[in-house]
Amino acid sequence: MEYVLKTKDLKKTYGNYNALNGLSMNVPKGSIYGLIGRNGVGKTTLIRLICGLQKATEGDFWLYGINNHSKEIVRSRKRIGAVVETPSIYLDMSAEDNLKQQYRILGIPSYSTIPDLLKLVGLENTGKKKARNFSLGMRQRLGIAIALSGSPDFLILDELINGLDPQGIIEIRELILKLNHEHDITVLISSHILDELSRIATHFGFIDNGQMIQEISALELNKKCRKCVKLTVSNMEVLCNVLTEKGYDYSVISDKEIDVFAKLDITSLVVELAKKECNVLNIQEQDESLENYYINLIGGNRNE
Amino acid sequence: MNNLLSAYFQRLLKSRLYWCLLGLMILSGIIIPILAHREMITYGTDYTLESRLVWHFLIIGFIVAVFCSWFLGTDYSDGTIRNKIIAGNSRLKIYISALLICVIASVILVVAHQITIIGLGTWLIAPFKTDIHTISLIIGITILATITFAGINTMIVMINQNKASSSIICLVVSLLMFGISFYVLSVLFSSDMAHSDSIVKQIYEFLNIFLPTGQLLNLINLQVTQATEMIIYNILILVISTGTGIMVFEQKNLK
Numbered sequence: 001m002e003y004v005l006k007t008k009d010l011k012k013t014y015g016n017y018n019a020l021n022g023l024s025m026n027v028p029k030g031s032i033y034g035l036i037g038r039n040g041v042g043k044t045t046l047i048r049l050i051c052g053l054q055k056a057t058e059g060d061f062w063l064y065g066i067n068n069h070s071k072e073i074v075r076s077r078k079r080i081g082a083v084v085e086t087p088s089i090y091l092d093m094s095a096e097d098n099l100k101q102q103y104r105i106l107g108i109p110s111y112s113t114i115p116d117l118l119k120l121v122g123l124e125n126t127g128k129k130k131a132r133n134f135s136l137g138m139r140q141r142l143g144i145a146i147a148l149s150g151s152p153d154f155l156i157l158d159e160l161i162n163g164l165d166p167q168g169i170i171e172i173r174e175l176i177l178k179l180n181h182e183h184d185i186t187v188l189i190s191s192h193i194l195d196e197l198s199r200i201a202t203h204f205g206f207i208d209n210g211q212m213i214q215e216i217s218a219l220e221l222n223k224k225c226r227k228c229v230k231l232t233v234s235n236m237e238v239l240c241n242v243l244t245e246k247g248y249d250y251s252v253i254s255d256k257e258i259d260v261f262a263k264l265d266i267t268s269l270v271v272e273l274a275k276k277e278c279n280v281l282n283i284q285e286q287d288e289s290l291e292n293y294y295i296n297l298i299g300g301n302r303n304e
Numbered sequence: 305m306n307n308l309l310s311a312y313f314q315r316l317l318k319s320r321l322y323w324c325l326l327g328l329m330i331l332s333g334i335i336i337p338i339l340a341h342r343e344m345i346t347y348g349t350d351y352t353l354e355s356r357l358v359w360h361f362l363i364i365g366f367i368v369a370v371f372c373s374w375f376l377g378t379d380y381s382d383g384t385i386r387n388k389i390i391a392g393n394s395r396l397k398i399y400i401s402a403l404l405i406c407v408i409a410s411v412i413l414v415v416a417h418q419i420t421i422i423g424l425g426t427w428l429i430a431p432f433k434t435d436i437h438t439i440s441l442i443i444g445i446t447i448l449a450t451i452t453f454a455g456i457n458t459m460i461v462m463i464n465q466n467k468a469s470s471s472i473i474c475l476v477v478s479l480l481m482f483g484i485s486f487y488v489l490s491v492l493f494s495s496d497m498a499h500s501d502s503i504v505k506q507i508y509e510f511l512n513i514f515l516p517t518g519q520l521l522n523l524i525n526l527q528v529t530q531a532t533e534m535i536i537y538n539i540l541i542l543v544i545s546t547g548t549g550i551m552v553f554e555q556k557n558l559k
Binding site: 014051052054074075076077078081084085086087088089090091092093097100101102104105106107146147150 | 306307310311314318320378382384385386387389391392393555558559
């Protein structure tokens with residue numbers, strides 16, 4: 001698999017405080033990578049290191065295969081766009097003027113693509129209105145437009161959806177999906193709004209105390225969080241035969257427990273099992289959300 | 305670095321504060337000779353163009369402090385300095401381009417005032433009575449002091465991430481430098497120092513010429529006897545402040 005970003009044992013210390021404590025992660029090309037963690041666990045610090053705003057105390061990261069200790073890392077950042085915490089925009093300028101500034105910084109000679117960029121983020125009708133008078137959602141979208149100015153193929157969005165109203169969240173979500181699907185942009189998005197991340201991310205990284213607790217693809221996570229009915233029975237063999245006959249998907253957990261991934265007709269199943277002298281001892285519906293998964297993961301980690 | 309400078313110039317041209325400062329400098333360059341001309345006609349006062357030209361030496365430090373702290377501080381307050389780094393510019397390039405824009409913009413403010421007052425003053429007051437070499441030297445050192453002020457203020461703003469505190473520090477530093485220079489000058493002119501040859505007097509004399517504010521106060525009296533020292537000290541301060549600024553900015557954790 002090709003990775004846009006890899007980090008290995010990355011550490012960042014502020015005085016005696018370890019913001020990052022040997023973090024290793026891999027962001028696959030073409031993915032929407034959701035970086036999940038509580039406030040203060042090191043998400044923004046990690047992003048600051050990648051963007052060059054701060055330097056790592058120890059460890060390495062590779063951006064498009066270029067190591068952070070190499071001089072070429074500065075140039076490799078030309079391929080990324082980022083919105084770190086708050087959008088970086090001149091408040092006393094219009095959306096168009098803000099983009100013109102960024103075009104100049106990037107050395108893009110023509111402003112001809114600015115209208116398209118403004119349209120892409122839904123700010124084409126803002127005219128001469130100053131960014132100071134924009135709503136938070138509009139500012140966030142302008143921040144994304146600026147991040148997209150250099151046609152990056154890796155977009156880093158830090159806590160972008162925090163503080164947005166539901167409509168704003170939907171707009172940003174659609175924009176991120178559009179950028180990923182239509183423009184093939186890899187996205188690293190950090191947030192603690194798990195429900196929102198679960199809707200868009202293709203990969204997840206769970207971070208706690210400056211360390212990566214687990215990296216998992218959305219596919220694997222869905223399998224783990226799949227809605228199922230957990231049955232505890234007296235005779236596993238009988239149950240397996242019945243479920244196979246009915247064509248249900250299931251997974252045997254132990255000699256008494258089984259997860260069935262289907263909508264069951266409980267009454268007929270219990271009756272049928274009873275006829276074959278198999279008692280149903282317990283039935284439990286399980287529907288683990290990303291939130292539950294995260295809580296179990298982080299909680300479990302803390303208890304270790 | 306050309307891209308960064310180009311972006312800074314674009315912002316400068318759209319900056320209301322800069323146009324206001326430029327307007328203020330040009331307007332004062334118009335008003336001063338007109339008022340002098342009126343007094344000369346009404347009361348018969350004997351003014352020279354030199355005495356009217358040096359007036360702005362007192363405010364250069366403050367004008368540069370206001371401009372630099374506001375213009376560069378906005379990059380921190382609006383977070384736009386991040387765009388410059390993420391766009392793949394090294395911190396050295398960012399610092400140097402910030403310094404250059406402050407230097408150019410500040411020099412334009414000072415030169416605009418000088419051109420206006422010299423042009424109008426020659427007509428309304430009288431041509432310069434001092435020789436052209438001395439006048440050129442005075443103007444040259446004034447511009448060099450302006451560049452030094454820009455260098456000091458750029459350092460303060462670039463190593464401090466807070467626009468409000470940068471503005472206050474820049475103004476306080478300017479005020480402090482002027483205060484020290486006024487004090488030093490008053491001590492040097494006092495009767496105690498007149499015939500002294502002590503090391504204390506040498507220190508005062510050094511401070512009098514070392515600080516750009518002291519240099520400007522000396523230039524008000526059209527004294528250019530230590531022009532070489534003034535030029536060297538300006539360059540020295542500029543190099544030290546820029547070197548320190550770059551070193552700190554390179555290591556700074558930006559938010």
